[in-house]
Amino acid sequence: MSETANGLWAEQFRKELVDNILPFWTRHAVDRENGGFYGLIDTDGKVDKEAPRASVINSRILWTFSAASRLIGSEYRETADWAYDYVTTAFWDRKFGGLFWMLDRQGNPVSPRKQIYAQAFGIYALAEYFRATGNAASLDFAKRLFWLIEDHSYDSDFKGYFEARDRDWHELEDMRLSDKDLNSPKSMNTHLHIMEAYTNLLRVWRDPTLMAKQTELLHLTTDHIVDNETRHFKLFFDERWEKLSNHVSYGHDIEGSWLIVEAAEILGDAGLIARARTLAVAMAKAVYEQGLDRDGSLFYEADAKGALVDPKKHWWAQAEAVVGFYNAFQISGETPFLAAARRAWDYIETNVVDRVHGEWHAKLSPQGVPLTAKEDGDAYLVGPWKCPYHNARACYEMMARLKEQTNGKTTP
Numbered sequence: 001m002s003e004t005a006n007g008l009w010a011e012q013f014r015k016e017l018v019d020n021i022l023p024f025w026t027r028h029a030v031d032r033e034n035g036g037f038y039g040l041i042d043t044d045g046k047v048d049k050e051a052p053r054a055s056v057i058n059s060r061i062l063w064t065f066s067a068a069s070r071l072i073g074s075e076y077r078e079t080a081d082w083a084y085d086y087v088t089t090a091f092w093d094r095k096f097g098g099l100f101w102m103l104d105r106q107g108n109p110v111s112p113r114k115q116i117y118a119q120a121f122g123i124y125a126l127a128e129y130f131r132a133t134g135n136a137a138s139l140d141f142a143k144r145l146f147w148l149i150e151d152h153s154y155d156s157d158f159k160g161y162f163e164a165r166d167r168d169w170h171e172l173e174d175m176r177l178s179d180k181d182l183n184s185p186k187s188m189n190t191h192l193h194i195m196e197a198y199t200n201l202l203r204v205w206r207d208p209t210l211m212a213k214q215t216e217l218l219h220l221t222t223d224h225i226v227d228n229e230t231r232h233f234k235l236f237f238d239e240r241w242e243k244l245s246n247h248v249s250y251g252h253d254i255e256g257s258w259l260i261v262e263a264a265e266i267l268g269d270a271g272l273i274a275r276a277r278t279l280a281v282a283m284a285k286a287v288y289e290q291g292l293d294r295d296g297s298l299f300y301e302a303d304a305k306g307a308l309v310d311p312k313k314h315w316w317a318q319a320e321a322v323v324g325f326y327n328a329f330q331i332s333g334e335t336p337f338l339a340a341a342r343r344a345w346d347y348i349e350t351n352v353v354d355r356v357h358g359e360w361h362a363k364l365s366p367q368g369v370p371l372t373a374k375e376d377g378d379a380y381l382v383g384p385w386k387c388p389y390h391n392a393r394a395c396y397e398m399m400a401r402l403k404e405q406t407n408g409k410t411t412p
Contacts, residue, residue, distance in 0.1 A: 007406060009345075010402040013399050016353070017395045021391055024381075025359075027358075028358070029041065035082075036107075037058060037086075045357040052105070054102055055099045055118045060121060061083045061389075062087050064388045064392045066084075069132045080132060083125075088138075091122075098119055100112050116163060123145045146201060149161065153165065177189065181236070182244055184236040184244050188234060188235050192256050192259060218263055222260075224237070235247055246303060247304070254298070254317070260279060285328070298320075321341070323401075325340040325341035326398065327401075359391075360391050363379045
């Protein structure tokens with residue numbers, strides 16, 4: 001792409017951020033009565049004020065607006081502060097430490113369990129808030145979460161991290177992240193986002209133990225979590241890293257491909273970086289060859305033979321396709337990856353962006369038609385998993401990468 005084309009494309013991402021994604025959350029999702037953010041807004045824009053609030057979405061909002069205040073402008077600082085106060089007061093367990101899984105609208109714990117996935121997103125968000133504000137307390141919270149994960153979730157026998165603990169950090173019989181997941185001791189998803197969280201924490205805290213844990217996570221990912229024959233993630237595992245599922249998640253594959261590179265680069269180890277970049281291109285190629293629909297959108301999930309398990313188009317997976325394919329292009333210089341990133345973004349602008357209410361449609365039919373909450377129980381504008389993290393992050397990433405490309409710092 002030419003310098004002019006890069007600049008025009010970067011402006012599309014900036015416009016989507018400042019005109020659509022970020023304003024939606026500040027105008028419609030902030031709960032001025034109870035604090036924090038509403039837990040549910042349906043596809044018609046109707047707010048359910050009684051819906052519970054999930055720690056994951058609140059941490060992701062904190063990350064999104066912290067990044068906005070750092071990268072775009074100080075006008076987003078107020079929402080970042082609002083999210084920070086809610087995460088560190090309402091969600092923080094003052095007795096046992098860590099973040100509760102779910103609160104009611106008044107801030108009372110309705111699920112006090114300690115899902116390690118949620119603790120990781122707390123680290124990710126609090127480190128970003130520190131980057132944006134220099135608030136030392138936020139870094140302290142992030143460090144405390146790191147040590148809680150290491151003290152209570154780390155598997156000293158076979159390495160990696162167990163999925164969940166109860167409120168006081170004892171073992172749980174049911175460790176599932178959601179009703180759709182297997183009740184497995186370990187998962188790709190949790191490890192991917194611990195690694196992502198540790199990456200952001202390393203940007204502000206170069207602790208030797210943290211660096212060692214990140215290095216170990218990268219080796220676990222490349223040795224156990226990625227199937228080195230298929231170049232797809234394995235999704236669920238027992239304690240000894242034996243896989244428990246043969247399904248393929250195209251969205252996680254393409255997301256993980258660039259997060260692995262980011263994790264290696266923050267460590268600065270040349271060997272790890274080279275291995276991560278090679279793997280990222282291989283994973284992107286597998287998704288490119290097997291996971292794309294004819295319109296450029298990303299299929300969601302398939303079985304081991306490639307038969308679609310979920311043919312719907314999920315908003316977050318489309319966002320990750322843009323970054324993942326562009327990352328593969330930056331590394332390899334292979335123009336089909338650039339074309340795939342461009343087509344993924346065109347699909348998003350044409351089908352996924354909600355031009356009526358703002359934000360993005362959560363799910364679409366295989367034909368690209370937005371689904372309502374009546375048609376799919378998870379199709380919300382705001383919900384326990386529907387947040388501004390994937391789509392805003394795609395915009396931040398692409399603005400930075402296109403600027404870097406334009407300035408000649410990246411050689412495709």
